[in-house]
Amino acid sequence: QVQLVESGGGLVQAGGSLRLSCAASGVTFSRYSLAWFRQGPGKEREFVAGVSWSTGITVYTDSVKGRFTFSRDNAKNTVYLQMNNLKPEDMAVYYCAAARAAFGLSNRQRYDYWGQGTQVTVSS
Numbered sequence: 001q002v003q004l005v006e007s008g009g010g011l012v013q014a015g016g017s018l019r020l021s022c023a024a025s026g027v028t029f030s031r032y033s034l035a036w037f038r039q040g041p042g043k044e045r046e047f048v049a050g051v052s053w054s055t056g057i058t059v060y061t062d063s064v065k066g067r068f069t070f071s072r073d074n075a076k077n078t079v080y081l082q083m084n085n086l087k088p089e090d091m092a093v094y095y096c097a098a099a100r101a102a103f104g105l106s107n108r109q110r111y112d113y114w115g116q117g118t119q120v121t122v123s124s
Helices: none
Strands: 003-007 010-013 018-025 033-039 046-051 058-060 068-073 078-083 092-099 118-123
Touching: 003 092, 018 033, 018 092, 018 118, 033 078, 046 068, 058 068
Parallel strands: 010 118
Antiparallel strands: 003 018, 018 078, 033 046, 033 092, 046 058, 068 078, 092 118
């Protein structure tokens, strides 16, 4: 049984930092593409950052480039999202996702498994 469990969300002031974690079980971690998505109030779920199991290349959505850093630890079956200089528009529920697919990773339809989400609240 595949499980993705996020943690690390919380309340932070604008300009602050948080690190999200996603622990995976039931998957061969190195053979899955992994990503973070987020869904703000009244918005569609959007891609934030992710890495292809095939290329090893990490990609980011433009709005977080230079502020967020995606990383993975295959030994711990865990991925992280370091978020710096947070802005009110970053406020959302953040979801970890895993895909057998190697490409098209900004498309949420490509993902096979999702975590339950963790809330990030940014006060201005």
